[in-house]
Amino acid sequence: xxxxxxxxxxxxxLTLLVAAxxxxxxxxxxxxAEDQPVELSMWYFNWPPGYEYQAERxxxxxxxxxxxxxxxxxxxxxxxxxxxEDKVTSALATGTAPDIFAVINPQAIKLxxxxxxxxxxxxxxxxxGFDSVDALKASRLPGxxxxxxxxxxxxxxxxxxxxxxxxxxxxxxxxxxxxDPDAVAIETWDDLISVxxxxxxxxxxxxxxxxxxFKRNFIKLPMYFDDTWSMQVLTTFLAQAGGSVLSDDRxxxxxxxxxxxxxxxxxxxxxxxxxxPNIGPxxxxxxxxxxxxxxxxxxxxxxxxxxxxxxATESPVVESGYHAYGMPAIDAGTPGNVFWGWAWxxxxxxxxxxxxxxxxxxxxxxxxxxxxxxxIWQPLPDIEKGWGAGRVPYADLVAAAAEGGQAIFVTExxxxxxxxxxxxxxxxxxxxxxxxxxxDEAVEEIDxxxxxx
Amino acid sequence: MExxxxxxLGRFWPDxxxxxxxxxxxxxxxxxxxxVFFLVFNxxxxxxxIVISFHEFDLFGPMTWxxxxxxxxxxGNKNFWSAMRVTLSFTLxxxxxxxxxxxxxxxxxREKLIGRFFFRSVFFTPTILSAVAxxxxxxxxxxxxxxxxxxxxxxxxxxxxQDSALWGIVIMSVWQGVGWFMVVFLAGLQSIPQTFYEAAxxxxxxxxxxxRHITLPMLRPVFxxxxxxxxxxxxxxxxxxxxxxxxxPNNATRSMAMLIYHEGLRDLRMGRxxxxxxxxxxxxxxxxxxxxxxFRVHEGIEE
Numbered sequence: 001x002x003x004x005x006x007x008x009x010x011x012x013x014l015t016l017l018v019a020a021x022x023x024x025x026x027x028x029x030x031x032x033a034e035d036q037p038v039e040l041s042m043w044y045f046n047w048p049p050g051y052e053y054q055a056e057r058x059x060x061x062x063x064x065x066x067x068x069x070x071x072x073x074x075x076x077x078x079x080x081x082x083x084x085e086d087k088v089t090s091a092l093a094t095g096t097a098p099d100i101f102a103v104i105n106p107q108a109i110k111l112x113x114x115x116x117x118x119x120x121x122x123x124x125x126x127x128x129g130f131d132s133v134d135a136l137k138a139s140r141l142p143g144x145x146x147x148x149x150x151x152x153x154x155x156x157x158x159x160x161x162x163x164x165x166x167x168x169x170x171x172x173x174x175x176x177x178x179x180d181p182d183a184v185a186i187e188t189w190d191d192l193i194s195v196x197x198x199x200x201x202x203x204x205x206x207x208x209x210x211x212x213x214f215k216r217n218f219i220k221l222p223m224y225f226d227d228t229w230s231m232q233v234l235t236t237f238l239a240q241a242g243g244s245v246l247s248d249d250r251x252x253x254x255x256x257x258x259x260x261x262x263x264x265x266x267x268x269x270x271x272x273x274x275x276x277p278n279i280g281p282x283x284x285x286x287x288x289x290x291x292x293x294x295x296x297x298x299x300x301x302x303x304x305x306x307x308x309x310x311x312a313t314e315s316p317v318v319e320s321g322y323h324a325y326g327m328p329a330i331d332a333g334t335p336g337n338v339f340w341g342w343a344w345x346x347x348x349x350x351x352x353x354x355x356x357x358x359x360x361x362x363x364x365x366x367x368x369x370x371x372x373x374x375x376i377w378q379p380l381p382d383i384e385k386g387w388g389a390g391r392v393p394y395a396d397l398v399a400a401a402a403e404g405g406q407a408i409f410v411t412e413x414x415x416x417x418x419x420x421x422x423x424x425x426x427x428x429x430x431x432x433x434x435x436x437x438x439x440d441e442a443v444e445e446i447d448x449x450x451x452x453x
Numbered sequence: 454m455e456x457x458x459x460x461x462l463g464r465f466w467p468d469x470x471x472x473x474x475x476x477x478x479x480x481x482x483x484x485x486x487x488x489v490f491f492l493v494f495n496x497x498x499x500x501x502x503i504v505i506s507f508h509e510f511d512l513f514g515p516m517t518w519x520x521x522x523x524x525x526x527x528x529g530n531k532n533f534w535s536a537m538r539v540t541l542s543f544t545l546x547x548x549x550x551x552x553x554x555x556x557x558x559x560x561x562x563r564e565k566l567i568g569r570f571f572f573r574s575v576f577f578t579p580t581i582l583s584a585v586a587x588x589x590x591x592x593x594x595x596x597x598x599x600x601x602x603x604x605x606x607x608x609x610x611x612x613x614x615q616d617s618a619l620w621g622i623v624i625m626s627v628w629q630g631v632g633w634f635m636v637v638f639l640a641g642l643q644s645i646p647q648t649f650y651e652a653a654x655x656x657x658x659x660x661x662x663x664x665r666h667i668t669l670p671m672l673r674p675v676f677x678x679x680x681x682x683x684x685x686x687x688x689x690x691x692x693x694x695x696x697x698x699x700x701x702p703n704n705a706t707r708s709m710a711m712l713i714y715h716e717g718l719r720d721l722r723m724g725r726x727x728x729x730x731x732x733x734x735x736x737x738x739x740x741x742x743x744x745x746x747x748f749r750v751h752e753g754i755e756e
Contacts, residue, residue, distance in 0.1 A: 011505075014630065037661045046644040058684070063595065089512065089721075092512075092513070114511070114514070116513065182475050207598070215598055224701070225698055225699040225701050226699060227699075276597075278610040278613045278614070278615065279598045279610075280596065280598065282592070282613060283592070283699075305700055391583065413720070415719040416719075416720050419700075419704075419719075422701065423702070423703035424703065426701050426702035426703045427615070427703040430610065430614060430615075430702050431614060431615065431702075
């Protein structure tokens with residue numbers, strides 16, 4: 001009996017063993033995804049509304065995927081966003097860069113051309129939850145991927161943010177000058193100058209000193225002492241005038257042509273007729289702060305203005321009210337705007353690219369939660385309809401300002417070109433340098449850079 | 454010889470090593486950690502910079518030999534000459550006012566005045582504060598409609614005009630640098646024996662003569678140190694320009710250090726950035742040697 005019982009047990013164990021051997025084994029990749037521990041590292045710069053949201057998403061992801069560990073670093077770089085770029089560049093050069101990091105679009109092409117970033121290829125696009133690269137591109141605003149793509153159109157960045165410029169104005173300042181902000185329509189820069197002069201004349205003590213000189217700006221364009229911001233403002237005006245910084249083949253500058261001169265002359269008119277560029281805040285961050293504190297009447301800023309700037313700083317402007325007027329154009333019928341922002345990229349040297357893309361799919365899977373928590377908009381069509389309509393004032397106008405938007409110009413020499421143009425903008429705005437002569441000088445300098453001289 | 458035998462190392466000495474040889478080896482071993490640190494973090498980067506300055510190098514690809522190409526490029530590069538002019542102007546305009554104010558403060562604080570310890574701390578405080586924070590604060594103070602102009606009854610666009618932006622940065626730097634120079638001068642003043650002054654006073658010397666014939670000659674080594682320090686600090690200036698103006702307006706405040714940063718990290722031209730840094734290095738070296746020579750000549754004449 002005992003022997004029989006033992007035989008049955010042995011037979012059962014053997015059956016189990018055979019069954020285990022015959023059963024289909026999980027795919028190697030599934031094993032890796034589900035069982036193998038994966039360690040990812042990720043960098044972002046120290047901007048609280050952004051990293052706090054990301055840190056929470058990281059925590060949730062690690063909780064749901066215990067085999068994945070993400071080392072998220074958002075420590076303060078040497079100085080601001082520029083310092084973050086330097087940190088990334090140095091880390092890539094020394095082989096110490098993380099698996100995932102954020103890249104602002106003008107910097108992307110430099111890293112793409114130097115083979116530092118992993119492309120969004122067929123494997124990556126699957127991990128991001130799309131059938132094809134075309135499907136991925138179709139899910140975003142037209143042109144959103146342009147400045148994160150190589151020359152053959154392969155995308156390298158998965159958007160965290162896309163921004164464009166929108167005009168915001170303080171209602172109380174309008175009312176103090178006897179101007180009804182609801183009755184005002186600002187479709188062109190001419191409209192803005194006209195309204196601005198009306199507001200200044202209606203409340204001269206606020207804007208002018210006893211000698212009639214500006215003591216406060218009605219508006220100050222956020223474009224001084226900062227290459228990135230100066231290019232955002234300049235290229236937006238250029239897009240409206242039908243001009244561009246570089247020729248189509250990117251081998252020479254052409255901003256000194258008629259369209260370029262027209263764009264810059266409008267910039268100067270707005271800057272110098274509605275304020276004095278030499279007074280008040282200079283650096284773009286301080287300019288936005290001046291709008292938030294009620295020191296300045298109007299400001300050009302991104303869709304993030306309400307959540308990330310006014311609400312986060314408890315601005316009195318939220319209480320007193322403000323209007324978003326979309327983006328004024330040079331000609332009413334031809335709006336224009338320029339896209340810039342940050343995208344997540346995966347290090348070409350990362351051993352965990354697939355896991356990185358899978359995590360990024362999760363990180364960006366709640367665009368409305370992201371927008372509410374951080375004020376950062378992903379470039380999704382109609383994003384404002386699901387989230388912003390009830391929460392963010394003028395979300396529809398802010399979104400509409402992106403229509404017809406185009407990518408900021410791309411060149412491997414972006415940093416040098418931007419520095420040259422910023423210098424000329426400063427000379428024109430602060431010291432009244434001649435527009436045509438300044439742009440001629442700029443093109444001469446740009447050409448020498450592009451020629452490799 | 455017996456004194457080294459108690460050392461653990463003593464058992465490894467070759468028998469034919471003399472006492473002084475053994476002491477040299479021991480001394481060398483004690484300095485070895487610092488030496489290694491110095492070689493790795495000072496000498497290696499300098500040698501690398503020299504080597505890179507003769508190459509084209511974008512940080513990611515291989516280096517390509519270009520000989521003196523980067524240096525030839527600098528000769529005709531208006532950005533380089535502009536940065537050189539900014540750097541030398543800053544050094545020249547920052548040094549003398551800072552020394553003068555610091556010397557006056559040190560002289561006053563040396564006297565037995567009420568609250569001198571308090572003032573010493575107050576004047577020194579800017580030196581220990583964050584340069585970035587100070588630059589940010591001063592960019593607010595220096596606005597055209599800011600507090601400094603209001604206080605002085607001026608309407609100067611300190612940071613936005615090309616001919617005044619460097620002055621704005623110099624004012625901030627003098628304010629921040631005075632405390633450090635004051636401490637150096639104070640140390641020098643306190644090292645002058647009081648008996649010199651007493652003897653001169655008995656001979657009827659007034660304040661001016663005491664200053665001219667005792668204080669200033671006795672402080673000559675201190676002045677030499679202060680001048681060298683100013684040249685080195687001035688030639689390397691970066692933070693105030695980076696924070697207050699970003700090198701603007703229109704490159705009017707872009708220093709050599711900032712040009713190196715732009716060329717290297719922003720434009721990925723490490724070869725040219727290294728060439729600029731080598732020129733700066735040689736310039737500092739020449740100015741320092743000349744300054745030291747001048748000081749030695751004067752000392753010789755005195756003696």
